[in-house]
Amino acid sequence: VVQQAAASGHEIGGHTVNHVDIVTLYKSDTNTLKSELEGCATDIRSxxxxxxxxxxAYPYGSGWQQSADAAAARMFVKRWYINGRGVNGAEGNIGPVGYDRYNDYKTFADYYYQTGxxxxxxxxxxxxxxxxxxxxxRNGGWTILMYHTPSAYSRQLDSILARxxxxxxxxxxxxxxxxxxxNTAVMSPISITDxxxxxxxxxxxLPDSIYDHPLTVRMKVPPxxxxxAIKQNGQFLPFRQDTALQFNAVPDNGDVLIYKKDTVYPWCDSNLLAAPRHLTYRVLSSSKIYLSWDTLSANACIKDYEVYMDDMLIATSFINSWTVTGLNDTKIYKFYVKARNFRDKISPSNNIIYARIDTIASSxxxxxxxxxxxxxxxxxxxxxxxxxxxxxxxxxxxxNVFFxxxxDTCFTITELSVNKFYLVYVRASDEGxxxxxxxxxxNIKTSDLEEFQHEISVYPNPSANDFYLNISSPETTFSEIIISDITGEIRIVQKRNNRTKYD
Known part of the structure; x- marks a missing residue:
């Protein structure tokens, strides 16, 4: 489940191996604290x-406080993590509220380990x-939302997406x-031509192996x-130009090349301009549909994508997705997408899909x-x-946690503990x-197994097509014995005195 979550883009972070209070443990046993923090990272990476x-995330919310003991415990956290989160108000104890706090964070790096x-x-x-x-x-800062139950998140998703x-x-x-x-970014001109x-x-x-997230750059250009086009490290960067030029670029990832209009682009291969593939949709609400499709080759020089609804151009997107709004649930809509390159050549349309807003849940x-x-x-x-x-x-x-x-209408839940009860329920999800x-x-309990080390003798009886087991353990009483045959199939054998028949 954790591997699937990571593959889907969810962040997997640290919480110690045994959910220990790091401040308390720091004061009593720093070696164990080191093992808790290091072991957690090693186990997840394996x-x-x-x-x-x-x-x-600090277990019990202990670690972000401004005490001397908490500050010392955070020194251990800094060896393996770039931040530390506690539990408190919506904007944290001293969290970055407003751009005026950026300079504070430059000077006091410990603030990153005191967010709430x-x-x-x-x-x-x-x-x-x-x-x-x-x-x-309102404050221009960040708000960290912490969930323990996915059901709460599902109810609030529309409020997040609306913003x-x-x-x-x-x-x-x-x-x-x-x-x-x-905090540390600098953008310097290298050369300027016509x-x-x-x-x-x-x-x-900052080490590039960690700090390679794109930054949003907004710069003024002459009237x-x-x-x-904008390129970095051989890749075209989506951009927007209104009163200024805005794009995303990765620090220390190669020079940023900004081409003015009417520039000749010899690397563009018009033969690679093809219809975007695999157009799909997802219903976001009673009036919104989210469209997405595959991107084309970088050498196709794609400038943007044209989104059509019912054969009408409704939007131009610089990325491979678009959210269509203002829809109703009484109509079936026709969608397709075309790609346009920097020479203003337009591709054929991709696969046509028909989408309908569905707000009725399954039974x-x-x-x-x-x-x-x-x-x-x-x-x-x-x-x-x-x-x-x-x-x-x-x-x-x-x-009560999504697994x-x-x-299918049957499912096997795996990697559970022996002889333990689990609460299970199911929901149905539709295409909308x-x-x-x-x-x-x-409420279901997994099977029980009492491990033992005893001498076992087998007595074959070919004429009866069965065999007998003799277990040399008169002091032990078994409620049942579990045996796997050579194919790996588990057979359950009921005890019968000291001689047990294998059916």
Whole structure:
């Protein structure tokens, strides 16, 4: 599950191995504290090779305080992580509220290990939640939202997406990396000609292996000058030009080349200009649909993408996605996309899709039941849900936490503990992104195994096509014995005195 989350773009951070209070442990045993912090990072990296693993959340919220003991404990955290989050107000204890705090963070790097998140639980109302978002907008800083239950997040997603054009919605790691790069960034002119401007963007002492997040650059250009293309490290950068020129570039990733209009681009290959592929959609709300498609080769010199709805051009996008608004749920819409290169040549349209806003959730999955258990797995099945259009998948929850999705009506939950109860329920999800109410919750226990070391003798009886086991352990009473045959199939054998028949 953690590997799937990381592959989907979620940040995986540190929390110690055994959820210890780092301040208390620092005062009593620094070697164990070192093992807790180092072991957590090592374990996650062993399961997810290549993961950055840069953010830390203090267990029990202990570590961000301004005491001498907390400051000393944070010195350990700094060895493996670039930040540390506690739990307190919406804007943190001394979190970066407003751009005036940037200079503070340049001088006091410890501030990055004293940020606080607001706990968004089931009792937080939409009004309170929106207040946190508006606070970030009003103060020009950041608000760290901390969730323990995914159900709360799903209810508030619309409020977040409604402000996506004003707020940067990202992970704690990315916000910290951007903030530190922004503090140290310098953009210097290298050469200026009539057709090409060359700049160098650097972020000082920060290690490039970690600090490689794109920074948003906004620069003034002379009146009447139109920019045609921007490149860095061989890649075209999307840009916007209104009263200024705005684009995203990575510090220390090669010079930034800005080409003025009417420049000749010999590297552009018009043969690579093709229809964007794999256009898909996702319903965001009762009036919004999110479109996305594959990008084309860099050498195709794509300037932008034209988005069509019902054969009408409705938008131009510099990236491979667009959110269509102002729709209604009584109509089926036709969408396709074309690509345009820097020579203003336009590609054919991609695959045409027909999208309909669906706000009706599927029926609740019925008759959820356990159909089998092993030492570390549980198999559950349920009756198929119905939907006004189509059921897309089922979401399986274990102990009130999302575990996995499946298109089938049976699912095996794996990597569980032996002889332990688990709460399981299922929701149905349709193609419009609607999720049904939860099915009934069932409480299931995995199988039990008593490990033992005893001498076992086997007595074959070919004529009866069976055999007998003799267990040399008269002092032990077994409720059942689990045996795996040569194919790996587990067979359960009931005890019968000291001689047990294998059926």
């Amino acid at each position: 399961h997810i090779p290549g993961i950055r693993y840069l953010s830390f 998140g607001v706990d968004i639980g089931e009792t937080v109302t939409i009004t309170t939640f929106v207040g946190y978002l508006e606070s970030a907008l 996506k054009d004003s707020l940067w919605i990202t992970t704690y790691e990315n916000a910290t990396r951007y903030h530190k790069e922004r 057709s090409l401007w060359t700049f160098r963007l650097t972020d000082g002492y 009447l000058v139109q920019i045609e 609740v999955p019925q008759n959820l039941k356990c159909t089998g258990t092993t030492l570390n797995s549980i198999t559950v099945c349920w009756n198929a849900s119905t939907d006004n259009i189509a059921v897309a998948s089922y979401e399986v929850y274990v102990n 996995a999705s499946t298109k 992104g609607n999720t049904s109410a939860a099915s009934k919750t069932i």
